[in-house]
Amino acid sequence: MKTTIFAAFAVLSTFLGTALVPSAALAxxxxxxxxxxxxxxxxxxxxDLSSAKLAGAMLRDATFQRATLKDADLSETDSYRAKFFSATMPGVKLDGARLIEADFTRADLTGASLKETDLRNAKLVNAILHNANFTGARLGGADLRHADLSGATWIDGTTVCAEKSVGQCN
Structure with a gap:
């Protein structure tokens, strides 16, 4: 009887031990x-994350407030609801990134590449987007209030926004 109880206990502990091991890696x-x-x-x-190579990274709900991401590669990232308030990001590459509901309020995205980026419901209020490339980007519901789009290539890939295009591409 003792042997049976110990054997059952051993099987149960082995089962519980493996059942409690997390299956997915945590951040x-x-x-x-x-x-x-x-x-x-x-x-x-x-x-300061200048020139950082973060292609394909999981950045959901991460915050980069006042961070420097100059010339960083954030292409193909999952940056859902990420916060880039007042971030310095000239030359950043965000091609194919998922930036739904991301917040770029007052961020400097001069010369940023945003090709095929999903920016639905993103906040780009007061963002500097001089010469940014939005070719193929999804902007449904994006808030571009007071955003400077001077010289930006628009989503059709051919329209270039006029100087002093603020809040919309003219």
Whole structure:
């Protein structure tokens, strides 16, 4: 009888031990900047991530307030609801990124590449978007109030916004 109880206990502990092991990797906010890194819900406020290679990274709900992402590669990232308030991002590459409900309020995106980017319901209020490329981007519901779109290539890939295009491409 004792042997049966111990055997049952051993089977149960083995089962519970493996059942409690998480199956998906959790975000590691201390991991170095690299392609496909999982920085979900991480804070990088004020950090210098210039030229960072983050293609394909998980950046959902991450914050980059006042961060520097000059010439960074954020293409193909999942940046749903990410926050880039007042971020310095000239030359950033966001091609194919999922930026639904992302917040770029007062961000500097001069010369940014936003080709095929999903910016539905994103906030670009007071953003600087000089010479940005929006070819193929999805902008449904995006808030462009007071955004400077001077010289930006519009979603059709041919229209270039006139100088002093503020809030809309003229």
């Amino acid at each position: 590691e906010c201390t991991d170095p900047a690299q392609p496909k890194v999982n920085w979900r819900r991480c804070y990088f406020d004020g950090r």
